[in-house]
Amino acid sequence: MTGRTYYAPNGGLPPQTQLLTDRAMFTEAYAVIPKGVMSDIVTSYLPFWENTRLWVLSRPLSGFAETFSQYIMEVAPGGGSDRPEPDSGAEGVLFVTQGELTVTLAGRRQVLKPGGYGFIPPGSRWAIRNEAGEPVRFHWIRKAYEEVEGIAFPEPIFAHEAEIEPFPMPGTEGRWATTRFVDPADMRHDMHVTIVTLEPGAVIPFAETHVMEHGLYVLEGKAVYRLNQDWVEVEAGDYMWLRAFCPQACYAGGPGRFRYLLYKDVNRHAKLGSTFGKTAR
Template identity: 70%
Template structure:
């Protein structure tokens, strides 16, 4: 039995007796969408997806984070799509947090359970169905792929959290580690989706300030995050959305591990003519 757990939203609505006060915040450099805002009323339906609703928790916004979108999809039994991706130039990453799905990717059938990961290159033929008896929930991260002359388009990849050994950060004795689903030295990839694990009391000990944009979804545990000028407490089910160069650091709050799914754009020159 795996000791990995993954928080998944289930919707619903708060009661009329509850306070309006919450932890959601949107600033010039970061946003926090706590798990309590992922209710029925904010879901979207998607064309060519049956029995499916989506929490769209990030999308490209001029002047904020511009490179990616991130959804949490809930697919009911029998639901899914035979035409999931409307943009032939988009690449995608799937990460399952609840239930199971059947993924057909370039003619090969895969079954993804919680912790299952798939990288879908641009132009790939894929279909996804929930052939189980319970709802399935998974993250879908989409990005416009940036081709480079002389570099091949990445190949499809299906793996899992359990199948990939975390890489410890130097000098941390394994207290801070990253699960990397693709080779970080493979320059054909222009985005990385990883899982960061911090053991109780571990920290990212400096204010990272860098060109990469981030989506961070807390899969497990709780932590205190420094975002720009603010300290923000986060827990499983919360999403952080960081603009490029937003200073960031954190402590794992315990008593268990603090783990989050991380998106970042990598391995490309910055565009000098945005929109070209």
């Protein structure tokens, strides 16, 4: 696959003449955060990060994301952090959309460019810097790792999507494909972050309804997405959150490919509230 592009927000503010009507939606089953929402005044800042701001796309919240948080980070030249993650139980995925990011993990330096992927296991000691001359923008997806007795912790992964052959969905002749950075059968991993690609005219031809929670960031193109009972137009730079079991389908109706970065929680039992882990009597 050639000609990959990765949309990244640049902030700014809309003019006073702009209409207020937009595509932003927040429901019990899903949320849509369009790219126009990602302005300067909705940015946040983090402790121990220098020359950095971020857009928080999702966070654990009643009626919203339950298993993960997702940020778009913007780090100016010379910025970064030597203490990026305050939670020793958190794992993370980094995906670069613009610029160049240097990650130091266990004494080894990794330089990630657009399309670059990094998996940071829980309990890691790592640092992150922008050593280039332009801002770097990247997604940072965080999840509390669910340890399982008898299964080892996952190891770090650094890769680029160009190095990975997309996996075509059965019966689609490659029109619907997924780029997988982690082996789906590897039980050490309790989350997957992949890239889904639909060629023009391709569809997800049924309303997927499943236990996985989703975060979807549109990297390229446009499409009409079915979310619960609604059809919603989305384009590069938009973000969608889908609650577990929210019906979803898609029609890629644009002139080019429709591609998105996808988060989902996987490979673990459903927690059973206060009875989880207790022996029935």
